[in-house]
Amino acid sequence: MRFWNGVRWTGELAVPPPPPKPAFPTLPISAAVIVLVTTAASLAADKLIVRWLVRFHWPIAVYVLIAACIGYGPLVVACRYVVRRSSIDGAGPGNLSTGIGLRFRRADLGWGPVAWVACYVAEITVALIVLALHIPIVSNTAGLSKLDGNRTYIISFALLAVVAAPIVEEMVFRGVVLRGFRSRFPAWLAVGLQGVLFGAAHFDPERGKGNIGLVMILASVGIVLGGAAYLTRRIAPTMIAHGLFNTLAVILVLTR
Numbered sequence: 175m176r177f178w179n180g181v182r183w184t185g186e187l188a189v190p191p192p193p194p195k196p197a198f199p200t201l202p203i204s205a206a207v208i209v210l211v212t213t214a215a216s217l218a219a220d221k222l223i224v225r226w227l228v229r230f231h232w233p234i235a236v237y238v239l240i241a242a243c244i245g246y247g248p249l250v251v252a253c254r255y256v257v258r259r260s261s262i263d264g265a266g267p268g269n270l271s272t273g274i275g276l277r278f279r280r281a282d283l284g285w286g287p288v289a290w291v292a293c294y295v296a297e298i299t300v301a302l303i304v305l306a307l308h309i310p311i312v313s314n315t316a317g318l319s320k321l322d323g324n325r326t327y328i329i330s331f332a333l334l335a336v337v338a339a340p341i342v343e344e345m346v347f348r349g350v351v352l353r354g355f356r357s358r359f360p361a362w363l364a365v366g367l368q369g370v371l372f373g374a375a376h377f378d379p380e381r382g383k384g385n386i387g388l389v390m391i392l393a394s395v396g397i398v399l400g401g402a403a404y405l406t407r408r409i410a411p412t413m414i415a416h417g418l419f420n421t422l423a424v425i426l427v428l429t430r
Contacts, residue, residue, distance in 0.1 A: 198356055198404060199272065205256035206354025209346055212252040213375060220245040221378075235330040242334050246342040253345045274349030275408040282406075286414025289402040293419050296394040304387040311387025314376055315427045328428060335424050340416035347372045347396060348403035348412050356404075365400040372396030395419065 176183050224241050253274065261268025270276040304311055347368050355364035373393030377385050399412040 196407065198361070198407060199275070199353060200357035201256065201260050201273065201350060201353040203354050203358045205260060206351045208256050209249070209252045209350045209354075210371065212248050213346060216245050216248045217375065238330040238334055242338055246338055249342050249346050253350050256350055270345070270349075274345060274353060275403065275406075276345065276349065276410070277408050278410040279408070282408065282410040282414060285402070285406055285411035287418065289399065289411050289415035290418040292398045292402070293395045293415055296398045297391055300391045300394040301387075304390060309387045309390070310383040311391070312381040312384025314378070314381075314388060314392075315423060332424050332428075335420045336417055339420060340413050343372070343375075344399070344403075344409045344413045344416055347375075348399055348409045352400055352403060361404055365404055366397055368400050369393050369395075369397030372399075 176185070178184075220241050223244055224237055227237065227240065254270065257270055257273035258268050260273065303309075351368045351371065352364055355367055358364075359367065370393045373389040373391070373396055376392050377389060381388065399415060402415065403409050403412045
């Protein structure tokens with residue numbers, strides 16, 4: 175559109191600037207703390223309760239279901255609670271869609287695989303460093319291939335790893351924790367911290383020193399997923415990437 179410069183109509187075009195990218199939505203830092211404490215408590219309770227129930231010798235699929243309920247159920251409740259509380263306090267929206275970016279768009283079917291490939295690039299890079307420096311590492315899927323004769327277990331484990339874990343863990347780390355940290359820290363630090371905590375969430379005392387390499391590798395994956403969630407302002411792409419990541423892991427484990 176031409177414009178009047180005070181003397182005459184100009185022959186130039188006044189191109190309006192592109193609309194600014196919407197600000198990354200945040201949650202109070204207390205929301206991140208609440209969800210992280212719930213995560214730690216759920217992981218500890220999951221380990222202790224399942225270990226105590228093993229004495230009853232129930233089918234292994236039952237233990238997988240119990241572990242899923244104890245490990246993931248409280249996290250979903252905590253995410254919903256902190257988002258609703260943020261709305262009451264006037265610090266954010268009151269639904270998961272806008273509160274933690276739980277929205278799906280057609281473009282996510284493309285961004286998800288892109289983030290998935292980026293996760294593997296980060297994983298391989300850090301894995302090479304771990305191996306080069308002889309850092310101890312134990313896989314979090316070690317020993318699972320020995321149980322591939324139990325079809326019920328295979329189905330329940332696959333559903334837990336491919337569906338439940340990507341949904342709940344993305345809600346926690348790329349949803350609440352990332353947005354809570356972003357309210358206090360710059361973007362790069364918020365993304366990095368949530369990624370490190372994501373890796374630390376896979377710590378298991380039984381692996382001993384092997385946790386060091388595992389946490390480093392999974393932290394790199396968490397950082398990539400955090401970056402994708404920050405750039406897209408949604409967690410649907412990271413859920414897809416996380417699901418693809420775990421799917422390949424399950425296939426490799428069950429096929430030995």
